[in-house]
Amino acid sequence: xxxxxxxxxxxxxxxxxxxxxxxxxxxxxxxxxxxxxxxxxxxxxxxxxxxxxxxxxxxxxxxxxxxxxxxxxxxxxxxxxxxxxxxxxxxxxxxxxxxxxxxxxxxxxxxxxxxxxxxxxxxxxxxxxxxxxxxxxxxxxxxxxxxxxxxxxxxxxxxxxxxxxxxxxxxxxxxxxxxxxxxxxxxxxxxxxxxxxxxxxxxxxxxxxxxxxxxxxxxxxxxxxxxxxxxxxxxxxxxxxxxxxxxxxxxxxxxxxxxxxxxxxxx
Ligand SMILES: Nc1ncnc2c1ncn2[C@@H]1O[C@H](COP(=O)(O)OP(=O)(O)OP(=O)(O)O)[C@@H](O)[C@H]1O
Numbered sequence: 001x002x003x004x005x006x007x008x009x010x011x012x013x014x015x016x017x018x019x020x021x022x023x024x025x026x027x028x029x030x031x032x033x034x035x036x037x038x039x040x041x042x043x044x045x046x047x048x049x050x051x052x053x054x055x056x057x058x059x060x061x062x063x064x065x066x067x068x069x070x071x072x073x074x075x076x077x078x079x080x081x082x083x084x085x086x087x088x089x090x091x092x093x094x095x096x097x098x099x100x101x102x103x104x105x106x107x108x109x110x111x112x113x114x115x116x117x118x119x120x121x122x123x124x125x126x127x128x129x130x131x132x133x134x135x136x137x138x139x140x141x142x143x144x145x146x147x148x149x150x151x152x153x154x155x156x157x158x159x160x161x162x163x164x165x166x167x168x169x170x171x172x173x174x175x176x177x178x179x180x181x182x183x184x185x186x187x188x189x190x191x192x193x194x195x196x197x198x199x200x201x202x203x204x205x206x207x208x209x210x211x212x213x214x215x216x217x218x219x220x221x222x223x224x225x226x227x228x229x230x231x232x233x234x235x236x237x238x239x240x241x242x243x244x245x246x247x248x249x250x251x252x253x254x255x256x257x258x259x260x261x262x263x264x265x266x267x
């Protein structure tokens with residue numbers, strides 16, 4: 001089954017074509033990675049898929065439904081959730097409450113039902129608490145549930161962001177450079193968590209500069225350069241592809257960027 005399908009997706013910023021006629025599919029199973037040198041259009045692609053930017057042309061289908069140009073909140077509520085390059089947590093809330101906020105994205109107990117039907121709201125609150133603690137354990141954060149999110153070291157904050165995104169119960173999760181700023185050990189733990197998420201049935205699409213993480217984690221890779229898709233295949237196939245090697249080594253028209261470098265996050 002295809003979870004996500006991009007058909008000729010294009011995004012222009014004035015005269016610049018940041019994403020140029022890109023088509024690919026994300027199957028429901030496993031982990032798909034988008035890689036490419038700096039400025040290749042990866043973040044713009046994520047902004048288009050998650051509704052933060054409308055495309056200039058093309059269509060985006062989530063589980064066969066056209067979501068092109070829909071607002072981000074509607075796309076997220078429909079089961080397609082993203083994380084950002086820069087960690088965006090509620091810093092004053094506890095670690096547990098950050099995950100609870102994610103759960104409420106899919107919850108039914110809004111303010112009115114909480115006032116009118118307190119018993120069912122209470123039951124839902126208990127379910128949210130249980131699910132949140134389960135996700136914290138999954139992300140290795142159970143012992144820090146009551147600490148303020150701002151007290152966590154950076155690597156843990158990234159795990160918390162992932163747990164919060166999973167709390168919404170997505171069927172597709174977009175991860176924007178999840179390994180940025182992580183050390184080797186944290187990156188290996190992240191890789192295992194991403195594999196678990198996929199094994200549990202959530203499709204994963206990630207952008208990543210850390211090639212070790214991509215090669216160890218992804219089932220398939222889409223490579224973009226100057227806004228265009230230049231290759232796709234298994235990690236082994238794209239690593240051996242001459243067009244990909246040329247893009248990363250800066251031969252021909254490509255920009256020169258070492259695939260394993262992690263630049264300062266932006267966007
Ligand atoms: N809002 C914007 N307005 C104008 N140009 C933009 C905008 N967003 C991105 N761009 C340009 O579009 C191109 C693609 O940028 P994008 O951030 O999508 O690349 P990227 O592959 O995510 O890069 P990186 O790996 O550095 O994060 C770049 O030339 C960038 O300068």
